Amino acid sequence: MSGLIGCLAALSALCAQGQEVRLDGLQIVHALAGRSALMVNDRGAPLTSGAAERFYRDGRYTDNGDRVRRKGSYHVSNDQICVTRSGEDARMCRYLYKTGPDYYFKDVTGSSSLTRLNITDLE
Numbered sequence: 001m002s003g004l005i006g007c008l009a010a011l012s013a014l015c016a017q018g019q020e021v022r023l024d025g026l027q028i029v030h031a032l033a034g035r036s037a038l039m040v041n042d043r044g045a046p047l048t049s050g051a052a053e054r055f056y057r058d059g060r061y062t063d064n065g066d067r068v069r070r071k072g073s074y075h076v077s078n079d080q081i082c083v084t085r086s087g088e089d090a091r092m093c094r095y096l097y098k099t100g101p102d103y104y105f106k107d108v109t110g111s112s113s114l115t116r117l118n119i120t121d122l123e
Helices: 002-016 025-032
Strands: 037-042 053-056 060-064 069-077 080-085 091-099 102-107 114-122
Touching: 025 069, 060 080
Parallel strands: none
Antiparallel strands: 037 053, 037 114, 053 060, 060 069, 069 080, 080 091, 091 102, 102 114
């Protein structure tokens, strides 16, 4: 257990310095623990816009896009968050990164473009 605490302390120190850190599966699960859900919205979009992805502690997933509301499920696999939307066969997997106070996703396909996101704790 002390190894985990040391690892999380090291992660916090790196993030405080503004370095990009990719969270592993255990750190993602830790980020989800103790919350009813994480709400993720495009940076700059108002939280009240309703266009956001929500990752619920029980494994449910919703995406309130600009046009269509999608539901599905997600799971943490190794160091990725993988989403399966209802009615779709393909899974979408992304890495979760943290730099300073900011969290963001990076596409697993290796896309160099980053989608910066706000993550808000939903009580």
